[in-house]
Amino acid sequence: MQEEKRLKYLSVALYVFGAIFIVGVPAMMMVIWPSGWSWSPAQPEYEQMIMGIYITLGVFLIRAAKCPMENASLIWFTIWSSIVHAGIMLAQALVDETEHANMLGDIPALFLVAFVLWYLMPKSDAAH
Numbered sequence: 001m002q003e004e005k006r007l008k009y010l011s012v013a014l015y016v017f018g019a020i021f022i023v024g025v026p027a028m029m030m031v032i033w034p035s036g037w038s039w040s041p042a043q044p045e046y047e048q049m050i051m052g053i054y055i056t057l058g059v060f061l062i063r064a065a066k067c068p069m070e071n072a073s074l075i076w077f078t079i080w081s082s083i084v085h086a087g088i089m090l091a092q093a094l095v096d097e098t099e100h101a102n103m104l105g106d107i108p109a110l111f112l113v114a115f116v117l118w119y120l121m122p123k124s125d126a127a128h
Contacts, residue, residue, distance in 0.1 A: 003122045006120055006121075006122050007068055007069070007122060009120050010065075010068045010075075010117070010120040010121065010122075011065045011066070011068055012065075013116050013117060013120055014061045014062065014064050014065035014068060014075070014117075015061075015062055015065045017058070017061055017078075017113055017116075017117070018057075018058040018059065018060075018061035018062035018064075018065065019058065019062070020058070021054040021055060021057050021058030021061065022054075022055050022058035022059065022062075025037070025050075025051060025054045025055070025058075026051045026054075026055070028105070028106070029047055029050075029051060030047075033105060035101040035105075036101040036102060036104055036105025036106065037102070037105045037106045039099075040098040040099060040101075041098075057078065060074055061074070061075075061078065068121075069122065072121070075117055075121060076121070078113065078114075078117060079113075079114045079117045079118050079121075080114075082110040082111070082113045082114040082117075083110075083111070083114045085110050086106075086107045086108075086110035086111045086114070089102055089106065089107050089110075090103065090107050093107065
């Protein structure tokens with residue numbers, strides 16, 4: 001994919017993922033599909049903390065969409081933290097049957113975010 005197109009799609013992905021982190025994550029955890037997105041048994045304090053972190057990250061991803069290459073470290077943080085978060089959750093879900101629903105919920109969602117952003121990040125210095 002050409003670097004110019006890659007940057008355009010990266011900006012769109014940052015806006016979309018930013019909005020999902022701001023609105024979608026809290027909605028999935030609290031209303032739409034709590035069993036696939038929250039802890040079992042419920043731990044509201046931790047869930048509020050995670051929602052706060054993802055809402056904040058969402059705001060910064062939207063800001064980064066205006067000039068992705070000036071925010072490459074934030075994008076790489078999002079990629080790697082999503083992989084780590086999903087990997088830890090996957091290991092926990094494999095061991096703890098009360099977390100199995102997460103294998104169809106937030107675990108694949110986090111891996112998807114990481115893959116899309118990784119794929120769209122320009123691979124050359126020419127994008128700078």
